[in-house]
Amino acid sequence: MMLALTAPTPGPLPSPLTAASMIAAVVLCSTAGEVLTAAAMKSIGDLDDIRAHSGMKGAIRAVVTCPLFFAGVGCLALAFFSLLFALNHLNLSLVAPASASLTLVTNAVAGKIFLKENVDRRRWTAAVLVCIGVYLLAH
């Protein structure tokens, strides 16, 4: 079995529902990963302060001894593999912009709900503008 360099034979495209499920899986795993990683870093505290007190080794130890961090990285890895799975069945021009832009909006919602962040009008506007911008750029 040879990888890459040769384009695969195009098969029938999945139904819109299947395509939406694949993109939803990427977006969900990615959002869970980002939220868990952010929660881990918030629980650890300012890394610059930790580095000032205990040096670079102390900062690395603080990160790698946090279970939430590994849960986050696990979800991000899952998001990466579900992206590869989606790319195996769908067109890049659909998957890349859809997953990249939707993740920004779901992260804003998840940040507000789970991390209790203050997502004010300014941040909503930024999330929506960047979301449309990434879609236009990646399409």
Add this chain to the structure above:
Amino acid sequence: MKPLPAISLAHPAELVVSLVTAVFTPWIAAGIALLIGFFASYLTALSWADLTFVLPATAFGNVIVALLSRFWLHEPISLARWAGILLITVGVGFVAHGPSRTEIPAELETAREVIAK
């Protein structure tokens, strides 16, 4: 990856050798080092700023990639992509003007200190 020979899954031993060779290819090694640098900086940013501040701000990387591909690789950029660059820039400007972190109320902070003791 393009100058490297095609990677085959048929022989596991060859696969390992191919992957190790790929990792030590200068361009790929530099790419991995830069990705590690990105992740370390991203984690540091998340330790002092909100996720809803960091994510839109890091999306500015898309604009840099588009501008580099235009002026370095001389790739054409369509009108829709220029519009995308403009929207991301405006969005990042919006979020960067606000506070980077949600302030925790004083009593919660005190409770945390008590728990920590």
